[in-house]
Amino acid sequence: MKTSEEKFDHIVHRMQTDRSVDAPLSAIKYSKDLFKGKLTLARPSLLRRIAAVMNIDLASNRPAFGERSGSDDKVRQILFDAEEYAIDMRIKESENGFSLRGQVLGYGFENGSVELVSSSGSKTEKLDEFSEFDIIGLAAGEYSLVVRGSHSEIFVEKFSL
Amino acid sequence: MNISPGDHIRSILESASVEAADAALVLRCRSDDQSAWDQLVDRYQRLIFAIPRRAGLSEEQASDVLQDVFLTLFQKINEIDQPERVRSWIVTTAKYKTWAVIRSAKGFYSPLTEEEMELEMASLRDKRPLPDDVLIEIEEQHLIRTALSSIDERCRTILSMIYLRTPAASYLDVSKAIGVGETSISPLRSRCLQKLEKVLRR
Numbered sequence: 409m410k411t412s413e414e415k416f417d418h419i420v421h422r423m424q425t426d427r428s429v430d431a432p433l434s435a436i437k438y439s440k441d442l443f444k445g446k447l448t449l450a451r452p453s454l455l456r457r458i459a460a461v462m463n464i465d466l467a468s469n470r471p472a473f474g475e476r477s478g479s480d481d482k483v484r485q486i487l488f489d490a491e492e493y494a495i496d497m498r499i500k501e502s503e504n505g506f507s508l509r510g511q512v513l514g515y516g517f518e519n520g521s522v523e524l525v526s527s528s529g530s531k532t533e534k535l536d537e538f539s540e541f542d543i544i545g546l547a548a549g550e551y552s553l554v555v556r557g558s559h560s561e562i563f564v565e566k567f568s569l
Numbered sequence: 570m571n572i573s574p575g576d577h578i579r580s581i582l583e584s585a586s587v588e589a590a591d592a593a594l595v596l597r598c599r600s601d602d603q604s605a606w607d608q609l610v611d612r613y614q615r616l617i618f619a620i621p622r623r624a625g626l627s628e629e630q631a632s633d634v635l636q637d638v639f640l641t642l643f644q645k646i647n648e649i650d651q652p653e654r655v656r657s658w659i660v661t662t663a664k665y666k667t668w669a670v671i672r673s674a675k676g677f678y679s680p681l682t683e684e685e686m687e688l689e690m691a692s693l694r695d696k697r698p699l700p701d702d703v704l705i706e707i708e709e710q711h712l713i714r715t716a717l718s719s720i721d722e723r724c725r726t727i728l729s730m731i732y733l734r735t736p737a738a739s740y741l742d743v744s745k746a747i748g749v750g751e752t753s754i755s756p757l758r759s760r761c762l763q764k765l766e767k768v769l770r771r
Binding site: 412415416419420422423424425426428429430431432434435436438439440442443444457458459461 | 632639643644707710711728732766769
């Protein structure tokens, strides 16, 4: 059994040898923002919910590795990983605003739905038999997205148009 | 000074008040309480970040581990069987993810599941770079920081000035900072250490 003095010595020793530092603010912000996606997209659901993580963000006119050249269109391509699934998303800017085309890569999302949420409201579209979607006439801003399939739903916490 | 983990340490690591506070945060997160999640992140970010850093990972790699741990916690928040043991869950997850980064950087096969990783780690003779005593030390430091932030401001100032500054503040400096006579500092210091120890013991 330690005496009080030994206990205090131990606590003081641990305090004085504590070299830990706070994590970078960006990492803390990312971690806190994970929950905002949940609140935005929360729905009573028995589906498995999967958070998508951005894998590649290719700005327009920048060819992806293995491609011969970038497209002339102002298309931005973003790839998200979501466990065994992935979402390939293309954002195109035109005179009428932004369009968002995408495809869920993986089984179970055929004829599902996609919901796009922003601070001004939400918009839901059907996925086709190839799990593709196309949403047009979008204003610039920050959006969250959820795609729902037969067993799972994938949410993209936040991205900007 | 020869410091080794003993009964007292184990009792710190099993502090019921800390576990109850952790459990309350997890349950509030399950009820979609953003402020509880923010508190959980604030409470554990430094502990998690310390684990890969102590294992020798870069700041960027440690940030990735931190984000990955919180992403996993976010995904499994409703599945954690014992919410009061969330700290152990966090430390174990951070340890696995740190190992995965190290093994992947060395070109080794990285087990895909926690169970697989646990079996793999149990079979290792050399536990470096994250031996258990290092993890215990990191966890204890986390608990002492948490306890220090929960005691009154005057005690926090006294203990921080005497024990956390380099060089340590003199009793005269401390007495000026808190507005008491210099001769009061030694008994105050002892009382504050008792308070801190009491919080850790609860």
